[in-house]
Amino acid sequence: MALLKEVESLRDHLKSISQAQKYDNPEVLNQVLDDFESLLRIDFTPDIINSTKIILTLAPYKTKPKNADIKKKAVDVFNYIIEKKKANAQHTPKRSESEEQFDIEKFAKNFTEVLKKGPEAESAKIKPSQLAKEIVEKISQKDNPKRLYAFLINCLNDPIKNEKFRLKERLLNGELSPADFASMTEDDLTTDEMKEKINQMRQENMDKAMVPKPPEAVSAFFRCRKCKSNRVTFFQLQTRSADEPMTNFCTCLECGNEWREY
Template sequence: MGCEEEVMKIKKKLDKMTSSDSDQTQALDILKVLQGLPINFQVLSKTRIGMTVNALRKASTDEEVISTAKQLIKNWKKFVPDKKEDDEKEGKEEKKKDKEDKDKKSNSNGNSSSTSKSNAKPTTIPAVPPTTDSLRLKCREMLVNALKAGDMPDDAIDSPDFLAEQIEDAIYQEFRNTDAGYKNRLRSRVYNLKDTKNPQLRENVLRGAIPPKRLAVMSSEEMASNEMKALREKFTKEGIDDHQLAVAQGTKTDLLKCGKCSQRDCTYNQMQTRSSDEPMTTFVLCNHCGNRWKFC
């Protein structure tokens, strides 16, 4: 069994323990099993086990369970791409921010650029140029709300505000204006990020699996959930099969009986759908009720 499958099985067990009144007697043993698995960023992204472990940590009253869960989350954060801030650096940034907040209070004439700089989160992605365009600012606000439309993953690489600026600026740089093309591109990003049936897209953006510039140019098919992609593939295959049957003239026969209307007015076609050494598949159409079936 692969690591991802094992983690998914463990996740289902832990999901049942995340309420405060649930049976958590096996929680510690399960967390220790997780510690021994070769979990990487891809497994974390696909299974979302980090969110489940964090929920268990919040629901548990067992100190050992809480401590083990915290250690697992801390170890997993190291797998996030471009996540270079360690605890010591975060402490320095907090002190720096406190100092800047004090300076801001003592200086009532502080400009907006210094305020923005003091609130910026450390990141490896360069900041985008500021804008005063009311439409662009509104679009950034819509993206921020879409990115916040759900639980924030513990391993998010940046704030929703910063990522929203990156996405909007990438779209603007492509169109160089705020016309219909720009607006339509923004709307599709917002719609897909807020889609409750496709939470993986929003989480992948927050975790850095999908960079802002990549999201800015993705097609609707690329942003779709795995279930929607499978459904589209199924519809495409069925459409091709129907087209092939419509193109073939077929042979009428009264030897076959429709199982739906019991009539013997049928047309059949034979197609090689498997390897050449296998028998052909026979597709039958009832000319009376339109029922279709196949047999080998």
């Protein structure tokens, strides 16, 4: 995750410079070379290369700058990333069929452990191990069973959901069948209070989206005073007299720090 964020920060900085066509500004050139050196120290994986699209960001630097050092270094970084991608592709082992399969035995064991916990198990009419096996068998017949398994076992472990919906109690006394439990959705297991909070948050977000504000842009020329990142958005407003420079309102995309620059 840290590597991904680092590459994203470097990518956004390089992209903002290329979009602003500031290739030949001496100060910016040094920043670009520093970014290239940082990229050459990163152990790239195919996932990072594909998700960040860093290769596309490098493309303009191979041809557009007048500075020969920038062009050469851009080619070096480009080739380095391509070689990393090829090397990872050759050494990535294929997953076996057993790894791809839904592990009924393992997941049934996990459900059994959860169902045995708590006072509900003391008065159970159905044996937890048998109930767990039936639940997992029903889950295995659904689309995306691994995700459904994770959702349902988390619900059983959630004290709030158990108190509200009596999941363990209803399963262990036969009131709730394994088939019905395996068919439950997030909406089925969301309390009215939580639904109200979600609706309030959605309404607040809609209200915020309707408030007009000046357009923001990512800048290569602002650096966060707190974390030193170059992933900074800004917009300008005239906060002083008309003959004074406009005020830049800056926000760091890494740490959320906000500040003004005049």
